[in-house]
Amino acid sequence: xxxxxxxxxxxxxxxxxxxxxxxxxxxxxxxxxxxxxxxxxxxxxxxxxxxxxxxxxxxxxxxxxxxxxxxxxxxxxxxxxxxxxxxxxxxxxxxxxxxxxxxxxxxxxxxxxxxxxxxxxxxxxxxxxxxxxxxxxxxxxxxxxxxxxxxxxxxxxxxxxxxxxxxxxxxxxxxxxxxxxxxxxxxxxxxxxxxxxxxxxxxxxxxxxxxxxxxxxxxxxxxxxxxxxxxxxxxxxxxxxxxxxxxxxxxxxxxxxxxxxxxxxxxxxxxxxxxxxxxxxxxxxxxxxxxxxxxxxxxxxxx
Numbered sequence: 001x002x003x004x005x006x007x008x009x010x011x012x013x014x015x016x017x018x019x020x021x022x023x024x025x026x027x028x029x030x031x032x033x034x035x036x037x038x039x040x041x042x043x044x045x046x047x048x049x050x051x052x053x054x055x056x057x058x059x060x061x062x063x064x065x066x067x068x069x070x071x072x073x074x075x076x077x078x079x080x081x082x083x084x085x086x087x088x089x090x091x092x093x094x095x096x097x098x099x100x101x102x103x104x105x106x107x108x109x110x111x112x113x114x115x116x117x118x119x120x121x122x123x124x125x126x127x128x129x130x131x132x133x134x135x136x137x138x139x140x141x142x143x144x145x146x147x148x149x150x151x152x153x154x155x156x157x158x159x160x161x162x163x164x165x166x167x168x169x170x171x172x173x174x175x176x177x178x179x180x181x182x183x184x185x186x187x188x189x190x191x192x193x194x195x196x197x198x199x200x201x202x203x204x205x206x207x208x209x210x211x212x213x214x215x216x217x218x219x220x221x222x223x224x225x226x227x228x229x230x231x232x233x234x235x236x237x238x239x240x241x242x243x244x245x246x247x248x249x250x251x252x253x254x255x256x257x258x259x260x261x262x263x264x265x266x267x268x269x270x271x272x273x274x275x276x277x278x279x280x281x282x283x284x285x286x287x288x289x290x291x292x293x294x295x296x297x298x299x300x301x302x303x
Contacts, residue, residue: 001060002036003113005088006050006074008066009041013090022065022090022106029110042066044073051077060084061290063113067091068133068200072268076123076130079286084118086290092147092158093200093269096133099211100196100303101295112292119303121211121289124195125281127274131267132287134199135280137257138190139169139221141266155201171223175258178218178250190221191257193280197302200269206249207239211303214284218250254281 005026009019023039030037038059040050051074054062064074065088078085088109089097103109126135146161169189176184176191192199194206194217209217224232224246235241242249257278265274291303 002038002058003030003061003063004050004054004059005037005039005063005065006042006047006070007039008064008070008090011066011070011090012092014066017106025107026110029114033114035114042070042074047074047077051081051083054083061086061113061116063088063290065090068093068095068097068269071096072132072270075132075287078288079123079130079283082288084116084288084290086113086116088113091269092155093203095198095200095203096196096268098200098202099133099198100289101292101299103292112294113290115293116290117293117295119212119289119291120285121287122195122214123283123286124193124216125279125283126193126267127265127278127280129267129272129274130283131193131195133196133268134192134194135265135267136190136192137174137259137265137274137278138172138188139165140190140192140199141264141271142169144266144269145264145271158201166224166229172259174260175256176218176220177256177258178252179254183218183250184220184248187222188220189223190219192219192221193217193255194219195282203236204239205236205241205247208242208249211289212285213251214282215251215253216255216280216282218252218255220248220250222246254279256280 061084063086064071071087075085087097089104124131142165143161171187171189173186174188194209197209198204206217262275265272
């Protein structure tokens, strides 16, 4: 069986390195290992047909090469199919690839793809969209909206827009239901629905989340006073955000968000628009997910 790499030529990192340089690295790595491989530039309008035709072409493993948006675009089309899905992180935040253990070093990530292990992972449904890692509304969506128009990518651009949103984005009144129970309705700054553990850049907003536990984690954040920002950011990166007084976490199988107006939302770091009322739910064991064979037992258990 063959492995197919789908490379997003529009990714800033891929443009910088060069598609053909990445192509040569993958071919050389797989030829040296004696494994069949195919590489294609992503044509998003053809993705559905490519994935449908993959089994007949003797393709079993498909790797998205790009950022979280690329991973979403490909991964959601592999849900409920016999194909296996993995990610070579070449985006900005790379939240999903980091969650599942693939290195942000291209050469190492390609080597990790040679002998992957497969697990049955959950995915999510958010309104009319599927997602594999995170969905949400509120402040984090505003950051996504601003970041998508930026000509400069990377952590410093992300920090710039996150800082801007911190000072300008207001709290809102939003009714939020977890497993049919109203859990919050006012003073809400951000709502994230997590399947994985992080937004990206190792910012672990949901450190206890699991891709295999049959639940989503609803993360509701209040506005943080400026005097507490540094301490809360430390918690975000050291895995202790669960102890924050400004964050509430509700594991659930389904949830509903009811806001005053339709509009902005995000899935896997990509801006979308949804209605006033948004239903979300877990889709259990719906994706054959590829993990690096090099993972430690502790890391695998955390996924």
